[in-house]
Amino acid sequence: xxxxxxxxxxxxxxxxxxxxxxxxxxxxxxxxxxxxxxxxxxxxxxxxxxxxxxxxxxxxxxxxxxxxxxxxxxxxxxxxxxxxxxxxxxxxxxxxxxxxxxxxxxxxxxxxxxxxxxxxxxxxxxxxxxxxxxxxxxxxxxxxxxxxxxxxxxxxxxxxxxxxxxxxxxxxxxxxxxxxxxxxxxxxxxxxxxxxxxxxxxxxxxxxxxxxxxxxxxxxxxxxxxxxxxxxxxxxxxxxxxxxxxxxxxxxxxxxxxxxxxxxxxxxxxxxxxxxxxxxxxxxxxxx
Numbered sequence: 001x002x003x004x005x006x007x008x009x010x011x012x013x014x015x016x017x018x019x020x021x022x023x024x025x026x027x028x029x030x031x032x033x034x035x036x037x038x039x040x041x042x043x044x045x046x047x048x049x050x051x052x053x054x055x056x057x058x059x060x061x062x063x064x065x066x067x068x069x070x071x072x073x074x075x076x077x078x079x080x081x082x083x084x085x086x087x088x089x090x091x092x093x094x095x096x097x098x099x100x101x102x103x104x105x106x107x108x109x110x111x112x113x114x115x116x117x118x119x120x121x122x123x124x125x126x127x128x129x130x131x132x133x134x135x136x137x138x139x140x141x142x143x144x145x146x147x148x149x150x151x152x153x154x155x156x157x158x159x160x161x162x163x164x165x166x167x168x169x170x171x172x173x174x175x176x177x178x179x180x181x182x183x184x185x186x187x188x189x190x191x192x193x194x195x196x197x198x199x200x201x202x203x204x205x206x207x208x209x210x211x212x213x214x215x216x217x218x219x220x221x222x223x224x225x226x227x228x229x230x231x232x233x234x235x236x237x238x239x240x241x242x243x244x245x246x247x248x249x250x251x252x253x254x255x256x257x258x259x260x261x262x263x264x265x266x267x268x269x270x271x272x273x274x275x276x277x278x279x280x281x282x283x284x285x286x287x288x
Contacts, residue, residue: 002095002107006033006040016110019083027074028108029097044107046097053093056134061151064134065158065180067102072173072180074104075127085113091126093133124171128162131176135159157243164244168271191246191274193223193239193285211240214280226282235281245271248278255281 006012012033020028029044052067059067078084090096090107097105135155158179165175193205205212205223213220215236216227227235236251247269250257257264258279264270272278278285 002044002046004042004044004109005036006042006109006111008039011111012040012042013110013112016083016108019081020108020110023081024108027078027104027106029105031110042109046105049097049099049105051094052096052098052130052134055098056093061155061158063102064155067098067104068131068134069177069180070102070104071096071131072127072177074106076173084108086123088113089123091123091130093130096130121171128166131162132159135162160244164271191272192288193278194288195283195285207239207241207246209241211238213238216281224283225280237280239272240269242269246273248272253280 017031017033020031029046029049031042031044033040033042035041056064078086078089088109088111090109095107097107099105135158161179162176165172165179169175190206190208193207195203197203212222213236214223214225215221216225217236218224221236225235235253235255237253237257238249238251240247240249248257248259248264249269250264250266252266257266258277259270259272260277261279272287274287276287278287
């Protein structure tokens with residue numbers, strides 16, 4: 001049982017306590033309070049639950065992913081209630097609990113807080129940190145009773161992809177949930193570039209984890225493109241896989257490299273994926 005002391009009656013948000021004992025019981029532990037030397041002591045009941053920090057080492061990667069999926073479903077549900085101050089949830093491995101069926105319960109401090117726009121997204125950063133902590137695992141396979149070395153390596157890859165999702169679409173939990181699907185890792189290990197010539201003939205190029213050059217120099221590039229008349233320099237770009245996502249890299253092409261009709265900066269890895277369109281020189285590609 002976790003206990004918290006609050007500085008007196010005036011600090012308690014009684015409306016939120018009512019919420020915790022009603023709708024909130026799906027997400028939070030039920031709580032009650034007693035007076036203790038002019039202070040309020042809140043009790044959160046967690047019998048039958050274990051902190052994520054205490055059970056982390058006993059879980060396989062599949063079990064960890066299942067816990068994260070359920071955890072994110074709780075986070076998404078909580079976001080439907082604007083009256084909940086998300087910063088008052090204790091977002092750490094030792095204060096978030098799971099039972100034998102992987103059900104999640106959180107601890108929430110029902111205290112008044114001033115609304116501060118600068119802290120509105122703090123809880124999202126803590127959610128990402130918690131997911132990363134769960135996926136990161138331990139230093140060696142020997143420290144985990146049920147986890148294989150492959151689990152640890154896959155967990156690190158998943159962790160890096162969560163970091164990538166944080167940068168790409170901060171707070172989009174659906175994207176993170178998709179990342180938790182381990183089949184996505186297999187599916188994302190290959191993309192196909194498709195283009196048509198003037199006669200409507202379709203050409204497809206499969207790209208996996210090796211860098212592929214795209215350009216107007218047939219002696220250097222595996223995928224050819226038409227050189228535009230006003231492009232005095234060779235048209236060159238490359239597509240590669242950096243362990244997290246596929247990217248395109250432009251070598252200061254004069255006519256530019258475009259992703260979804262937007263010209264990208266040169267000498268920068270720009271993430272691409274299925275559904276993206278590319279234009280290099282006079283040739284357009286669709287990624288499928």
